[in-house]
Amino acid sequence: MNGDPVVRVRGLRTQFGDHVVHDGLDLDLRRGEILGVVGGSGTGKSVLLRAIVGLEACQGGTIEVLGKQIGTLSGPDRRALEQRWGVMFQDGALFSSLTVRENVEVPLKAVAGLSDAQRQGLAELKISMAGLPWKANGNYPSDLSGGMRKRAGLARALALDPEIVFLDEPTAGLDPIGASAFDKLIVTLRDALNLSVFLVTHDLDTLHACCDRVAVLAERKVLATGTMAQMLQVDHPWVHEYFHGPRARAATDGIPDKD
Numbered sequence: 001m002n003g004d005p006v007v008r009v010r011g012l013r014t015q016f017g018d019h020v021v022h023d024g025l026d027l028d029l030r031r032g033e034i035l036g037v038v039g040g041s042g043t044g045k046s047v048l049l050r051a052i053v054g055l056e057a058c059q060g061g062t063i064e065v066l067g068k069q070i071g072t073l074s075g076p077d078r079r080a081l082e083q084r085w086g087v088m089f090q091d092g093a094l095f096s097s098l099t100v101r102e103n104v105e106v107p108l109k110a111v112a113g114l115s116d117a118q119r120q121g122l123a124e125l126k127i128s129m130a131g132l133p134w135k136a137n138g139n140y141p142s143d144l145s146g147g148m149r150k151r152a153g154l155a156r157a158l159a160l161d162p163e164i165v166f167l168d169e170p171t172a173g174l175d176p177i178g179a180s181a182f183d184k185l186i187v188t189l190r191d192a193l194n195l196s197v198f199l200v201t202h203d204l205d206t207l208h209a210c211c212d213r214v215a216v217l218a219e220r221k222v223l224a225t226g227t228m229a230q231m232l233q234v235d236h237p238w239v240h241e242y243f244h245g246p247r248a249r250a251a252t253d254g255i256p257d258k259d
């Protein structure tokens with residue numbers, strides 16, 4: 001990991017009507033890191049993710065991804081940049097009428113020159129990298145458990161060999177064993193594929209197991225960033241309660257600090 005940011009957000013402002021979600025928000029995602037983005041419900045974690053990938057309009061500030069400023073790119077440049085990241089939305093956002101393999105093939109259709117067989121082969125590879133069994137290729141999303149649907153969403157996010165992966169609450173709704181397996185998968189894939197990972201979560205276990213740094217959203221901005229150990233020193237009521245509360249103590253029990 002080095003200090004070179006692959007995502008650089010400065011002075012971001014987003015709002016819906018009169019409701020200002022972010023105001024003067026600054027954030028970096030460094031190359032090769034797993035950054036956990038936390039905050040209370042409604043603090044704008046998902047809106048931030050969507051703004052970075054260009055799915056949400058911004059009312060101020062700048063967002064650079066891989067050195068390119070989102071919002072100033074021509075159509076072809078924008079599409080080329082979009083191929084360098086993958087997004088896993090909270091519910092997987094899979095097409096219900098397509099099999100898992102067909103879902104993963106969707107982004108691959110943007111790649112010119114791939115035969116049907118090559119596209120299928122690549123999709124099957126990503127599905128297996130996401131830890132799904134072979135037979136899942138032909139399953140429809142409705143045939144899958146919640147955890148398997150998340151893995152299918154992850155396979156689709158990996159389809160184009162991205163440099164950055166955005167994960168929106170990847171362990172929400174999973175049982176603790178499934179969540180822990182997913183945490184390990186994220187770290188394994190980051191290491192194997194040299195990914196930079198922007199990970200929105202409420203899950204303290206995930207923060208401990210995966211994240212190199214944490215960014216806390218509160219009061220419409222990023223209030224604090226740092227390692228888990230540094231978060232314990234932050235003197236702010238919400239941050240203190242989150243990182244020192246009973247759930248935090250349960251999550252840290254027996255787990256050594258990352259640093």
Ligand SMILES: Nc1ncnc2c1ncn2[C@@H]1O[C@H](COP(=O)(O)OP(=O)(O)OP(=O)(O)O)[C@@H](O)[C@H]1O
Pocket residue numbers: 016021039040041042043044045046047048
């Ligand atoms: N399309 C929209 N129109 C109006 N308001 C919106 C829209 N999308 C999000 N919001 C509002 O923006 C705020 C931030 O939403 P967001 O989904 O980013 O929160 P969050 O931090 O991800 O919350 P949670 O942890 O509960 O998922 C919320 O108040 C939400 O109601």
